[in-house]
Amino acid sequence: MPSKKVDKLKDQPQAFQDAHRRLKANDPDLKKLNLQDLKLNDKSAQALAKVIWKNQQLENLNLAKNKIGDLGAWELSEALKLNKTIKMVDLRNNHFGVNGGAALAEALQKNKTLERIVVDAVCFDGDAGKKALIGALKANSTLWHTNVKSEKVMFLGNQSTVATACRRLAKNDKSLKFLNIMKRSLGNAHVMALAEAMNYNRSLMNLNLWDNKIQDGGLIALAEVLAKNKVPLENLSLRCNQIKDKGVVVLAKSLVSNKRLLSLDLRENSIANPGAKALANALKDHPVLQELFLNQNKIGDDGAEALGIMYGACRLKVLYLGNNEIGDEGAVYISEGMKTNTTVHELFLSNNNIGDIGALAIADSIPLNFALIRLYLTNKKMTKRGETALEEASYSNQFMKCLYVTAGNLAHPDGARNEDDKKTPKRTKSFPKVATNPPQAARAAQNGLPTAASVFRASLSQKKLGS
Template sequence: MPKKNKPKRVVLTEEMMMIEYEESSKVSVMGFTLADEDMILVSNVLKKLGDLATVRLASISIGDEGMKYVVEGLRNITTLVEIILANTGLESESALTILDLSQNKIEGDGIQHLTLTELRLTMNTIGDEGAQYLCDLLQNTTTLTTLQIGNNDIGEEGIRHFADALKNNKTITTLDLNTNRIKDEGARYLGDALRDNTTLNELNLGSSEIEAEGARLLGDGLRNNKSLTSLKLAGNSIKDEGVQHLLNALENNIILNDLDLARTEFEDGGKKAIDDYVKKTGHTVFTDRDF
């Protein structure tokens, strides 16, 4: 039987992968339409890249099945520090697959080779179930510092898992949860976690359906927090009441100096609270208005 020729799109993808890898120890695949069988070929290329540092797959339809092939290609690479999987159609099963990749070297002396520091999964649909799998990773990681999981259809239950993980995690410094369905109950979970967390520096909760009560609960959690320096709440309808509660709680917090309150629907009461807070603390509050 004659050998089947590779599709042109796959040949081009492989060539681009190898060129970028040889120049920078990075691999990017973006904007292509690749079938599951194509991902097998991509996986075979990944297996050859012994000191790969970064893999970026963006705006391509991988799906859960294709993700299994990607992980198989990465499984024995001990130099990987960054995985970016943005807008790739991943669902909850892929989160479990990534967890398997991240933990496959934990046993025995392999733990010293677990190097992943950044995981970016923006614009997928892993949901609450996938969030639970990823939080298992957060509970056990000794290297991961950045997790971007914005716009992933995560609700209050998924946020509860993240909050539980944050209470014990000692490595995550940047967490991006923007454009999920956090709501006030999710803000309650995160506020409780922030009372105890001592390592998180940046938290993005933009456009996450948080209202005034959620802002109050976050503020209560941050009142004595000694690590968070940046909080983004843009696009949440916290209004005057939420702004006032939040800033009242933060006025004696000398650590958090970067606060984003753009598009939070505040009016004169919120404006006055922001003015007073900035004068008292000297901290930066970003808004979409000219005061």
């Protein structure tokens, strides 16, 4: 009998044969076993599984860089269901597919000892793979680290991982209200897993995914969750990713039905006119969204037209449109919205292509707006003429406290060093409530002369009629 068992392993590497013998003997000194890169196959995994399931000593098993396929993954998963000591398994760079991943996911649902498992993303490809992984994380109370994207470990905070976040979301952990995963290069796969886990959650209020190489696919997965309106998410930051119009159009549709989101940060992406128009149409009558950040995209004048219409009717309190190649034409559209808006307290238009004509149009609208408190309009094309018009217009508006233009901050002589400083100024100084001189637009009206902005608006109207 013993000779037959040896014959079954004779074609296996000597290191594997020695490990098999020690595992079968339950060697108390064998806590860590490294079988990496030995060209092990499904037959090897089957032999290993038969001794692992009842071993009471092994804690760390490394089977990376072998040739184990789905059959071997199934054998190992059956052993892991019964094993009570193994805490870490490395299965990277084998030949597992979705079937092997499903078998491992089933094992994770029953194993209450394993803390870390490392596999390749292909094991959890597609909807079935994602749901299998999320189901495992939801059921497993000990697993704190899993890796489903090649060899890169993704950390959440200092100690936890994306796997921890998925598990806590899927189990509806009521203490998980703030989730910050920044600058980790997650990509779409991990974001899709987070989105799938969010479907089970009723507690998460703040999600920050700043700088994670998220593309349209990841955003669409999040949009589908927002459309269901079940997660109480109030703040969503997707700043500095690789999002384009396709994803934003889907997101805009989801916002129509979402009645919970208060702040949306899409700065530093690749959103152009189609995305801006979709957002504008969705947010024109949105009942709850208060903050929209679109700085450093590619919106331009066409997108500014739609956003200007939205601005006139929306209930936003903060609107950031800086660094978007918006010119005088776009500024005129936005100035029209300024005349009727009653909610926006903070408007950021700096670092665009706005010159004096756009500045004059906005200056015309400032006296008619009683909501705006802070206006950022630092643009290189603007001259002293535009700055003076803005300053004079601000004197007639007792509600405006801060004005930033090319020459610096008129309310803050020292100016702000960056956008974050501008958003929350450390010092404020109010403008005089009574103007010493009437605004430029008022002076022109007194003399029976049209303002430059009104002439520009008339030319735009003629151009549209002609087209």
